[in-house]
Amino acid sequence: MVKIYLVRHGKTMFNTIGRAQGWSDTPLTKEGQLGITELGLGFKINNIRFDRAYSSDSGRTLQTMNLILENSDNEGIAYTMDPRIREWCFGSMDGAYDGELFGGVLPRTEAFGGREIDSLTYEDIANGIMEVDTAGWAESWDVLSNRIITGFTELAQEAEDFESEEIVVVSHGMTIATFIHLIDPDQPRIQLLDNGSVTELEYKNGQFDILKIGDMSYRREGRKLLKNEE
Incomplete structure (x- = not known):
């Protein structure tokens, strides 16, 4: 069984001024970088050791992943970029x-x-x-929904094939929300996922189970640690 920590990327310039990024891209702001540093530290506090890492190929997810791995002491693990888990276009x-x-x-x-x-x-x-x-x-709904569900399923299956126990995945707000809908249509439509929030799932033999959606506890723990160090 693979436990998946599915993260929405850190806050970007476009997030800050209320623009829809989609396949366009802007970097994380200083606030966004701080938030993901908190997240990485939260993972470290909880002794979470990732076996593999996956992200979309957008700059904001790559920047987010680097900060997570650096601050959680998970550098050097196998890392794959997958365009199928990009944001909506x-x-x-x-x-x-x-x-x-x-x-x-x-x-x-x-x-x-x-x-x-x-x-x-x-x-x-x-x-x-x-x-x-x-x-x-x-993208049409058929194309969009197929790329999202196929992308997440195949990366989870790859992780299972490598006998990974815990993986981290960085994607995008609407893409994560759509993925949750596709694996559990009875879930209420997610209106907002915070930057740096964590949606936890388990994957086994082709089946996803949702544990948490949009959890901010790791960031809170990391923020507390930073404040105590000041």
């Missing part, structure tokens, strides 16, 4: 302000049908993004 709306995208443009689409965003499914949102994407880059 917002097409020509990548980099748009969240308010403009989710509060202005998307509500006018046929896919949204005048409904409030809280009542929509992930498929509805994906269809809305495709409607407004003038560049033709956005």
Whole structure:
């Protein structure tokens, strides 16, 4: 059985000013770096030793992973980047302000049908993004959901094949939320995952079990340690 610590990347420049990053990218801010340092220290305090590490190929997840491994004393483990666990692509709306995208443009689409965003499914949102994407880059729901579930499943299966016991994975807010929905459709749609939060799962013989969603306790423990050292 593999225990998975699935992390949302640290806070970035676009996160700070409320822009949708998607496949575009900005680096972690100083606050974001501090938050992931706290996370790494939280893992260290709990003596968590990772066997393998995985992230998307986005710069913000690579930066996050480096800080986690450095501060949790897990440097040197096998590390794989997988583009399948990237964030959603917002097409020509990548980099748009969240308010403009989710509060202005998307509500006018046929896919949204005048409904409030809280009542929509992930498929509805994906269809809305495709409607407004003038560049033709956005993924259909079938393509998006397949790459996410296939990416996470295959990396978990690889870890199991290597007899890994604990792995760390760094991905993105909407991608993690979508993955949770795909493995457990009865879960309420996740509205927000904090930067540096940890979603814990177990994987065995092709089956995922969800233990925690969006846990911030590791960051709190690391923050406490830093304060005590000041």
